[in-house]
Amino acid sequence: MSILLSNISKQFGAFSALSNINLEIPEGELVALLGPSGCGKTTLLRIIAGLEQADKGRVLLSGVDKTTQNVSKRGIGFVFQHYALFRHMTVFENVAFGLRVKPRRERLDNETITKKVHALLELVQLDWLHDRYPDQLSGGQRQRIALARALAVEPSVLLLDEPFGALDASVRKDLRQWLRNLHHELNVTSIFVTHDQEEAMEVASQVVVLNHGRIEQQGTPSDIYDHPANAFVSRFIGQTNIFDMAEQDADWLQIAGLLPTQKESKIAHVRPHDIIIEKTSANQDAPATLKDWQHLGALIRLELVKNGSNANTPSVFAEMPNEQFKQLALSRGDKVALQIRQAHWFQ
């Protein structure tokens, strides 16, 4: 089901949580609402669900205006950050709940419900836990049960509020991949809220970046990474070095290949992997020194300081593959030259 939000605004007292949000989500997408905490992303999700009412604007699902419709009639599935499983019900009863509360005319018979619940539990690979209570499960298991419960009513839209927020890093990684696969399988339009840009890039087919209650950019993960619409998006998505060309000693950056595309552009954002490092011989005049480096697995992150700068100048970060770093045989204190391959310019 497609989702259309037009002119959504929401105030909490004097605080404007959302202002004039316009957003269109085509059917079958897996969308991440990404932003720092307090940017309004959860509020937006709750407005789509009907758990919260917008002060202004409309919510259309499949072209039908659902702005004032009650949450229980919207046909959405909602997964909460802290799972919100019914603690006094077994896993089986949790998943069956949505099927049991249907009006008598639409309700399936008990046998069909039982079959369906077991099928859903198999889908989330937890059928063996069907007679446990929520407090006997791990966080990852609980979240998968919460997902099965939301899917039981065959929602046309699946909404997930920080679904991995409360989980361990390793469980989180597994579940991300699993959610992506599940989405491929079911193809139900899904929106999830996250503050973790890596998670958004990894899982979503579309990313919507929010800040201060406004949409900064919407696009595929590659769009957003390669063509950030503004300085906020560029800073928020991935690591970036920020250079202000208006400062006095910016010449060395121009020598390194950092040239503005337009005259009025003053601020350059450079990704660490767009900085190429060359080792210089001892007697050569080198612009920077290797201060430190960290092993990130496949990549090595190098911390560089400009020669002759004072202690307050921020370091420049570069990244290169592990192999290449070994070949260069760099060690701390070595003089290096840099070359900047690509930059994003902002005013």
Added chain:
Amino acid sequence: MNVIQLPVNKLVAPKPQALQDPDWVRWSLITIAISFIGLFILLPLGLVIVKAFSKGIEAYWSALSEPDTLSAIKLTLITAAVTVPLNTLFGVTAAWAVTRFDFKGKSLLTTLIDLPFSVSPVISGFIFVLLFGAEGWFGDWLVQHQIKIIFTISGIVLATLFITFPFVARQLIPLMQEMGSQEEEAALSLGAGGWRTFWSVTLPNIKWALLYGVLLCNARAMGEFGAVSVVSGHIRGITNTLPLHVEVNYNEYNIVGAFASASILAALAVLTLILKTALEWQQARR
């Protein structure tokens, strides 16, 4: 004040060593606690029983089977039967309103719920006399319509209602605040209506606290003396509840009669304690 928080967690963790006091401190504190309870609770309770049976079991039975005593027991039961369900309903409603909605005057409401605990019961009784008595605000109107409240069972029920209304709400509000409303939101998002959500999600989660509140409310409804004393008028066999009946008997030097009735109240209290402990145990197990 009889508001006791339910034990949230009864996991027996080893006591941290840093908190272990020397033996003499530990033993003297334990001794003080136990002798205090013995002196002020167990001893009086035992005395009630002893006095009640001081003239033999037959005197005890005949005191209990006196028509005035039976009528006092009946009145006490009726009062509890009316006030406890009403206050349960009120308590759940108030707790729901306070924990689930934001509205102006919410903190005032929360404070006012506690009012019967902070006002002396005698004063509570007088409030009703001032309102409904012959000289009271509504006195003329009530006389015209031939409705009697003061010195009747209605007055007793009203006063008891007032005295006992905080019990259920006070038990539920902290629990429901701590639980949050996510499970209810989840139920709604799954298509359940409000009523269904209450019965299948909210009520099972609060049932132990609710029962506990009802129990305390009942204990107080049966045992209330001050407020009821003011509005009842002490009409023998008509408006005497058990606690009032005890006092009347005692003032007339009918020791066996007084203590026999008191033993029933004491038995009710002990029963309440047993049920309460059973509930706590239940709750800790789940």
